Amino acid sequence: MTAVFKSSRFQLGFFVTLGAVLRFINLGRDSLWLDEAISYLAAQLPVSQIVNNTVQSSHPPFYYLLLHFWLQIVPDSDTAVxxxxxxxxxxxxxxxxxxxxxxxxxxTVALVAAALTAVSPFHILYSHELRMYTLLMLLVVGATAVTHQARQKERSGWWVLAGFLLLLAVYTHLFAFLVLAGIGLHALLTYRQSKRAFWATAVITAIILLCFVPWLNLILAEAEPALGSLRPLQQATAFNPLKPLTAPVFLLFGMSSSFWYSGLILFIFFAYVVIFLMELRKLGRSQIPQGLWLTLLIIICVLGVPLGVYLVRPFFLPERTLATAAPFLIIVLAWGMTRRQSPLPYLTGLALLLMLVGTIGYHSGPLVKPPYRDATAFVAENSQPGDVVLHSSDGSYLPALRYAPQLNQGLLAGDPDPRKPASVYAVLGGQVWSMADLELMANGRFWVIVALEHSIEWQQAQYEIIAASPPLLEQQEIGGIRIFLFEQVK
Incomplete structure (x- = not known):
């Protein structure tokens, strides 16, 4: 019996089961937010419109296509989708x-990596999100494993499979190209040891780039590039000098509002990096495992390139877009368990414990996302025939299109920081209203939903204009989302 418990299959099965339990708990607790609503609404479109990027998403279509077919076989609930x-x-x-x-x-390294992945708050958070990030990480991890196998076996079939997985990855998220860059850089640096691997990687890269040209042409041809797929790269943002530090910490430990927890994870991460670099120096370049070299090169490309561009020219770079680095950061942590006469195993164990604490805090803590589902349900339950609903932000409007498509609702025009063209909202089943449109459509009562996600001063000013004349019948606040019911006086 003891031998069974010590077997790798049993231990891996335990971590997979633990990870599954931690991911199933509270799966449908949070409502969809803006990006998730875009995923849901985009996946409802015909395949031709998904492939043509009608919604002008900054992400390629593979995930949306999978979600399109998934929605056809599961119940229409947040948990199921x-x-x-x-x-x-x-x-x-x-x-x-x-x-x-x-x-x-x-x-040991393999089991520790599985354990860290199973309890990681970051991985659990995005296993609860209707976005492409878990698919992306699965594809790049699988592609990296197959690429390494191809180098060992030197068989064409493995290279074909590696290229196929990498192609799916770049058609899931643009930053998968950075993983490909890391793999290519490793092939270049080990050219003398394996020339065939270098040329196979070069051929795969060329084919992937060729296959990506149709999508590239599609996003470059958009009529309004400032509101289209490339908007995140063009969107100016305030410079955050701590982003190079906070980004990898978030990819390992997720988010936290606790001061003591944030301080601990920052300390553990910084201490691990310092001691890890000292261990590499002790080993010397010739003794560092090739697998660790590959891992580090991928991390350097995935984190270093975007963060380097960010430091030169700050752009919209949320940490989640760097998700492809998360599995490889965990691998570096797991490798630390091999350094017996070093503090690294203890730091890895402490990181595992803190991840578990963070996951428990995530499950037992408050909602992570605004309760758009509850806010929309309140309006739907209390609305009367003829009511119209105006949203000051698409942060509440797009989730409302998912939760209550039967309502006569629109998005207020004139946002100084628009996130989509009016044509995209129309494709998703919505509409954009000016103040004049609202006056014409409202015939009695109308609702105003204010979700202060962005353009806050503008939204508040528009609400004050709207509220200046009609009588206020009711107001409600649900999780920071403000809901007002007015009676129009004609």
Missing amino acids: KLLSTLFGILLIPAMYLLCQQLFKNR
Whole structure:
């Protein structure tokens, strides 16, 4: 019996089961927010419109296509639709085990990587999100494992499979190209040891770039580039000098509003980096495992390139877009368990404990996202025939199109920081209203929903204009979302 508990299969099965339980808990607790609503609404469109990027998403269409077919086979509930991301998140646990086995031939490293992935607050958070990030991480981990296998076996079939997985990854998220860059850089630096691997990687890269040209032409041809797929790159943002530090910490430990927890994870991360670099210096370049070199090169490309551009020219770079680095950061933590006469194993163990604490805090804490589902349900339950609903922000408007499409509702025009062209809202089943449109459409009562996500001063000014003359019948606040019911006087 003891041998069974010590077997790798049993231990991996335990971590997969633990990870599944932690991902199934509270799966449908939070309502969809803006980006998730875009995923849901985009996936409802015909395949031709998804492929043509009618909604002008900054992300390629592979995830939306999968979600399109998923929505056709599951009930229309938040829990059911998010389950797709959860399944990818669960599959990532054994994928991490297999990748570490490929890279290090070390059972301990593989099991620790699986354990860290199973309890990571970041991975659990995005296993609960109707977005492409768990699929993306699964694809890049699988592609990296297959690429390493191809280098070992030197068989064309493995290279074909690696290229196919990498193509799916770049058609899921543009930053998958940075993983490809890391793999290519490793092939270049090891050219003398394996010329065939270098040329195979070069051929795969060329084919992927060629296959990506149709999508590139599509996004470059958009009529309004400032509101289209490339908007995040063009969007100015305030410079945050701590982003190079906070981004990798978030990719490991997720978010936290606790001062003591944030301080601890920052300390652990900084201490690990310092001691890790000292350990590399002790080993010397020739003794560093090739698997660790590959891992570090991918991290350097995935984190270093965007953050380097950000430091020169700040642009909209939320930490979640760097998700492809998250599995490889975990691999570096897991490798620390091999350094017996070093503090690294203790720091890795402490990181595992803090991840578990963060996950428990996530499950037992307050809602992570605004309760748009509850706010929309309140309006739907209390509205009367003829009521119209005006949203000052698409932060509440797009989720409302998912939760209450039967309402006669629109988005207020004139936002100084518009996030989509009016044509995109029309495709998603919505409409944009001016103040004059509201006056014409409202015939008795009208609702105003104010969700102060962005353009806050503008939204507040518009509300004051709207509220200046009609009598206020009712007001309600649900999780910071303000709801007002007015009676129009003619």
